[in-house]
Amino acid sequence: EAGVAQSPRYKIIEKRQSVAFWCNPISGHATLYWYQQILGQGPKLLIQFQNNGVVDDSQLPKDRFSAERLKGVDSTLKIQPAKLEDSAVYLCASSLKESSGGAKSYNEQFFGPGTRLTVL
Amino acid sequence: AQSVTQLGSHVSVSEGALVLLRCNYSSSVPPYLFWYVQYPNQGLQLLLKYTSAATLVKGINGFEAEFKKSETSFHLTKPSAHMSDAAEYFCAVSRWGAQKLVFGQGTRLTINP
Numbered sequence: 581e582a583g584v585a586q587s588p589r590y591k592i593i594e595k596r597q598s599v600a601f602w603c604n605p606i607s608g609h610a611t612l613y614w615y616q617q618i619l620g621q622g623p624k625l626l627i628q629f630q631n632n633g634v635v636d637d638s639q640l641p642k643d644r645f646s647a648e649r650l651k652g653v654d655s656t657l658k659i660q661p662a663k664l665e666d667s668a669v670y671l672c673a674s675s676l677k678e679s680s681g682g683a684k685s686y687n688e689q690f691f692g693p694g695t696r697l698t699v700l
Numbered sequence: 701a702q703s704v705t706q707l708g709s710h711v712s713v714s715e716g717a718l719v720l721l722r723c724n725y726s727s728s729v730p731p732y733l734f735w736y737v738q739y740p741n742q743g744l745q746l747l748l749k750y751t752s753a754a755t756l757v758k759g760i761n762g763f764e765a766e767f768k769k770s771e772t773s774f775h776l777t778k779p780s781a782h783m784s785d786a787a788e789y790f791c792a793v794s795r796w797g798a799q800k801l802v803f804g805q806g807t808r809l810t811i812n813p
Contacts (some may be wrong), residue, residue: 584743587707606785613743613754613799620709620805621805621806622704622790622792622803622804622805622806623744623801623803624803625801625802628799628800649745655791671744672742673744675799682729687760687799688746688749689746690798691743691744691745692743693743694741694742694743697712
């Protein structure tokens with residue numbers, strides 16, 4: 581079974597430029613997540629999709645970050661314009677659909693290799 | 701709100717020695733708890749999870765963790781460290797019934813030959 585795919589793996593841009601990241605989740609996974617991992621910190625959830633709808637985007641800086649998942653499969657995350665503090669690894673993860681509750685209903689998140697963004 | 705604190709950003713042990721990585725959580729509702737491992741330039745891989753069943757959870761690669769509600773802890777252990785265990789380890793918490801993960805800041809494990 582193929583894992584979560586992300587591209588590009590590395591990206592270097594100058595501040596105020598735009599950048600986009602792409603994620604292809606595991607086939608059949610309805611839920612997709614984007615995380616930001618700043619060096620020396622744990623991943624922080626930016627946005628969560630279920631199919632093509634947004635479940636949680638409470639920590640997404642909406643003035644510069646946007647994400648979409650138009651057909652409920654692939655997703656893109658965009659930053660426009662980038663700031664120095666956006667330098668981080670952007671991780672995509674996917675899982676079966678959001679659990680409806682119950683002790684054994686947690687669905688494991690599978691992570692992609694990430695995109696390392698450097699903003700100069 | 702939920703949070704996780706990992707004690708020690710860097711732990712170093714000798715090969716063959718006990719590995720102990722500490723994690724304390726804060727949650728106002730029954731938590732799900734997880735340990736993930738991240739090797740250089742790779743994504744996160746689930747080591748083990750606690751989802752309100754047995755309090756002693758066994759995971760992959762010989763790791764295990766014990767959920768202690770009275771201590772709000774979920775420490776990760778392995779009896780004998782191997783060189784291949786060198787990586788970054790993250791503890792995470794999720795609200796019961798939800799998928800959203802809140803991660804700790806990570807602990808880098810170094811294995812000395």
